[in-house]
Amino acid sequence: MNTNLDELIQAARELVDAGLVTGAGGNVSVREGDDMWISPSGFSFADARAEHYPRISVSTGEVLEGDFRPSSEVLMHLWTYRVRSDVNAMVHAHPKMTNALCCAGHDLQPIFADYYVYLGKNVPHLPYVTVTTPELARLVEEAFSSPDCYGMVLRNHGTITVGSSVKEAAFRTMAMEEQAFIQYHALTVGEPTYLSADECAKLDQLGSEEYRRKLLAEMRASS
């Protein structure tokens, strides 16, 4: 029994239940000391069990444990962990609303506090790059090399979020999709009112870190 891996498997199944991935789409990982556990290639999160998740050295990329191939997008996980010592978990999903909104040329813009507090100002919207390629992994690594970047949109593909824990990374994915859902519906009935720079600055003054902890504590209490 491994707590980090168990938490990862549970979060991955919640992504399926929430409709944020289908089939064998998406991939998730969690850091374990100098290594990481990553979801296996070709499995739905609903079916993948602990023995299917390979353990890989972050520094060398070598598979240390497991008989199954890692996700084909293993490079973006490895390279991000190498540049972000604060990151312990990554979630890559294919959320429908975010994909719909962003492939139509919109960028996610903060409408409600939780989204802004969890994702902050630096949410890059990367152009489409062929999935699973080192070129995509390099762009992801470059964007996450900014220490204030916790999530990004890959246009015509999906989202990637990171966190100090699996829960935090997963919650950021959900906050992005919730933001996209609200923004999409607001755009269909009128002109959305976004949080102004001033309103965001006031949220910054609240102490994002403190507020994040409060949200996480509430989430744990309600789960």
Ligand SMILES: [Zn+2]
């Ligand atoms: Zn993908």
